[in-house]
Amino acid sequence: MYIFLIGIIIMAYPMVTAKRITSLINSFRIQSAFLFLATLFMAIKEKNPELYIISGLLLLLKVILIPGFLSSIVKKVKMNENIGLFLNPLVSLLIAVFLTYLSYVFTTRILAFESKAQVVSFAISLSVTMIGLFIMIFRMKALSQVIGFLVMENGLFLAASVLAGGMPFFVEIVIFMDVFVSVIIFGMFIYRINKLFTHIDVSKLNALKR
Amino acid sequence: MNIFYILIVPVILAILPAIVKRPRALGIINATGHLLVLSGFTVFILKADLPVSLFKLFYIDALSAFFIFTIAIVTFATALFSIDYIERDVASSLISRNKARAYYTLFNLFSLSMFLVPMAPNLAMVWIAIEMTTLTSAFLVGFYNTKTSIEAAWKYIMICSVGIIFALFGTIIFYYAASLVGVKSLNWLDLVSAGPGMDKNLIKIAFLFILVGYGTKAGLAPMHTWLPDAHSQAISPVSALLSGVLLKTAVYAILRFTIITNKCIGVDFSSKLFIIFALVSLAVSAGFIIIQKHMKRLLAYSSIEHVGIIFLGFGFGGAIGAYGALFHTLNHAVTKSLMFLGAANIIKKYKKDNMNMIKGVVSSMPFTGAMFTLGMFAIIGMPPFSIFFSELLILMAGFGRGLYLASGLYLFFIALIFGGMLFHFSKVLFGEKPDDMEVSKESASAKIVFIFLFVIAIILGLAMPAFLNKIIVSGVAILEGV
Numbered sequence: 001m002y003i004f005l006i007g008i009i010i011m012a013y014p015m016v017t018a019k020r021i022t023s024l025i026n027s028f029r030i031q032s033a034f035l036f037l038a039t040l041f042m043a044i045k046e047k048n049p050e051l052y053i054i055s056g057l058l059l060l061l062k063v064i065l066i067p068g069f070l071s072s073i074v075k076k077v078k079m080n081e082n083i084g085l086f087l088n089p090l091v092s093l094l095i096a097v098f099l100t101y102l103s104y105v106f107t108t109r110i111l112a113f114e115s116k117a118q119v120v121s122f123a124i125s126l127s128v129t130m131i132g133l134f135i136m137i138f139r140m141k142a143l144s145q146v147i148g149f150l151v152m153e154n155g156l157f158l159a160a161s162v163l164a165g166g167m168p169f170f171v172e173i174v175i176f177m178d179v180f181v182s183v184i185i186f187g188m189f190i191y192r193i194n195k196l197f198t199h200i201d202v203s204k205l206n207a208l209k210r
Numbered sequence: 211m212n213i214f215y216i217l218i219v220p221v222i223l224a225i226l227p228a229i230v231k232r233p234r235a236l237g238i239i240n241a242t243g244h245l246l247v248l249s250g251f252t253v254f255i256l257k258a259d260l261p262v263s264l265f266k267l268f269y270i271d272a273l274s275a276f277f278i279f280t281i282a283i284v285t286f287a288t289a290l291f292s293i294d295y296i297e298r299d300v301a302s303s304l305i306s307r308n309k310a311r312a313y314y315t316l317f318n319l320f321s322l323s324m325f326l327v328p329m330a331p332n333l334a335m336v337w338i339a340i341e342m343t344t345l346t347s348a349f350l351v352g353f354y355n356t357k358t359s360i361e362a363a364w365k366y367i368m369i370c371s372v373g374i375i376f377a378l379f380g381t382i383i384f385y386y387a388a389s390l391v392g393v394k395s396l397n398w399l400d401l402v403s404a405g406p407g408m409d410k411n412l413i414k415i416a417f418l419f420i421l422v423g424y425g426t427k428a429g430l431a432p433m434h435t436w437l438p439d440a441h442s443q444a445i446s447p448v449s450a451l452l453s454g455v456l457l458k459t460a461v462y463a464i465l466r467f468t469i470i471t472n473k474c475i476g477v478d479f480s481s482k483l484f485i486i487f488a489l490v491s492l493a494v495s496a497g498f499i500i501i502q503k504h505m506k507r508l509l510a511y512s513s514i515e516h517v518g519i520i521f522l523g524f525g526f527g528g529a530i531g532a533y534g535a536l537f538h539t540l541n542h543a544v545t546k547s548l549m550f551l552g553a554a555n556i557i558k559k560y561k562k563d564n565m566n567m568i569k570g571v572v573s574s575m576p577f578t579g580a581m582f583t584l585g586m587f588a589i590i591g592m593p594p595f596s597i598f599f600s601e602l603l604i605l606m607a608g609f610g611r612g613l614y615l616a617s618g619l620y621l622f623f624i625a626l627i628f629g630g631m632l633f634h635f636s637k638v639l640f641g642e643k644p645d646d647m648e649v650s651k652e653s654a655s656a657k658i659v660f661i662f663l664f665v666i667a668i669i670l671g672l673a674m675p676a677f678l679n680k681i682i683v684s685g686v687a688i689l690e691g692v
Contacts, residue, residue: 110411129379136372145368152375160382167385168396171334175378178341182371185345189352189364196357205361208439 007034017089032062084140103127121162128155224318227311237293269331272684294653362443373426380419405473428460431494441510446554484525491518492623526607534603552582570643596670
């Protein structure tokens with residue numbers, strides 16, 4: 001189990017340092033694959049049919065469909081592959097590591113969990129969520145913001161499944177649908193931005209001030 | 211009693227553009243549909259014994275009924291206003307006929323998702339419904355497909371998506387805290403009864419996540435940055451919906467969590483947070499209102515101000531504060547819609563949004579000008595309009611609890627905003643109209659809407675209808691956890 005959790009957090013770091021959008025998408029795909037394995041592992045351990053379905057959905061949506069959709073956007077908008085960093089990779093990496101440390105401190109000091117497994121997984125999920133937020137804020141391309149959102153969602157999913165033993169099944173399914181629909185809508189807006197501005201560099205979207 | 215029509219009517223109206231092609235016909239049917247929802251729901255709250263539960267799918271108590279009623283008023287007003295507005299956009303080939311049909315579909319999906327928020331029986335459904343409101347309204351913000359509107363829509367959808375993730379994190383921690391004491395449920399009634407036993411630290415953290423997450427959507431500063439862009443770029447009737455009721459649905463969600471939190475750790479924690487966020491919102495909005503040049507942005511900042519006032523009311527708390535805050539929710543929805551729709555007419559006529567370049571509205575568009583003037587007095591809190599009374603109630607609650615500093619700051623900021631709005635709008639409203647501008651006929655549907663909203667604002671100010679009073683009082687009781 002731990003190996004999958006560590007995989008999830010480890011894959012967050014290359015996303016922070018990535019300079020090219022394709023490597024960002026690939027890292028996201030691998031992170032989602034670890035999340036899928038972690039869920040599948042739990043499904044096998046608990047012999048829970050609902051968890052099997054959820055891990056299947058994870059595989060389908062987050063490992064196959066969404067990264068595929070994002071890659072197809074990259075091809076279609078013929079964008080400059082460079083992500084555009086506000087902060088250089090080394091600083092970003094240091095911040096990401098610091099965020100992980102902060103999440104760990106927060107989890108151990110403030111939240112009283114019973115088991116070690118819960119502490120580790122909550123700290124990891126919180127830090128993945130924060131790193132996702134970091135990617136959303138400090139990367140300039142619209143697509144990298146979408147991936148930041150998805151990384152946040154991965155962290156959230158981990159928190160939900162490990163912490164609370166999964167949300168009610170119906171809720172999980174709807175959240176999946178929601179993520180999928182969101183990504184499609186984000187994609188539609190990226191196409192529109194690209195058409196109007198001939199780039200998808202969000203840092204240059206600054207006509208509206210005050 | 212069957213109140214599924216609240217949801218069925220928007221669904222039918224959303225499908226209708228597939229069959230009916232003419233924008234005007236669509237608009238009229240749309241407005242009629244929303245009139246049915248509003249009148250049907252008014253009859254419902256006059257008669258029904260709340261709370262009502264429908265197959266465990268929907269749950270309506272006094273608090274949700276109050277919010278549904280508010281949403282119904284504003285959706286009806288904007289639906290009616292849209293008839294002429296959209297038709298003129300089509301006539302001036304600003305949008306195509308197909309786009310006009312898309313507008314009515316999106317309008318109804320958006321209003322459907324807003325109605326779902328207060329009807330949801332559990333915290334996950336509330337989350338889903340609020341997420342739906344973002345996704346549907348993003349298209350209405352980016353409706354004109356211009357550079358600025360797409361920019362605003364992108365910021366809106368991104369910032370609110372982050373907010374909604376935080377809110378879900380909070381929801382999950384609430385669920386976990388409840389499951390620790392043996393309540394495996396997201397149903398908010400179950401959570402309220404489980405409240406006293408839950409882990410206090412967990413709930414504090416969860417509530418912070420909720421407040422920041424949904425607070426983003428509600429337009430609380432400093433998470434408000436999407437709001438002025440989205441409200442100013444959205445197609446004007448939708449600006450009224452965004453400001454009038456969309457923000458309130460997020461407020462509603464926060465209130466549901468507040469009830470649980472207060473059961474667990476007492477009112478102090480949430481009350482302090484509310485007052486801090488509210489005062490920051492008031493300060494930010496006051497600053498930006500004073501230096502503002504654009505009319506719709508000014509109104510957007512004024513929405514941040516009023517959301518701040520609402521939270522201040524809940525923060526001051528007690529029966530008076532909560533009553534004032536709920537009352538203010540309705541008053542702001544009605545008055546701000548009047549202002550946004552008035553601004554829509556003005557901007558359409560002058561073809562610009564910069565207040566330095568708009569002059570003499572009262573002489574160029576007498577009816578809209580007069581209504582906008584009255585609306586301005588209402589929104590800055592002059593008696594006898596209803597906002598004056600709700601702001602007064604909130605102030606009384608503040609003094610009643612001995613929070614003199616917060617109350618003093620509140621008075622100071624609304625005085626600043628009072629002056630700022632009066633200064634900006636009197637320049638726009640009075641003075642000489644441009645020489646080449648003719649006094650043209652004003653849209654009939656808009657006139658009816660203005661009168662409708664104005665009458666509500668003044669009636670609520672003069673005498674509170676008994677049924678509304680009853681529902682607000684029971685809403686307050688739910689908030690107080692009685």
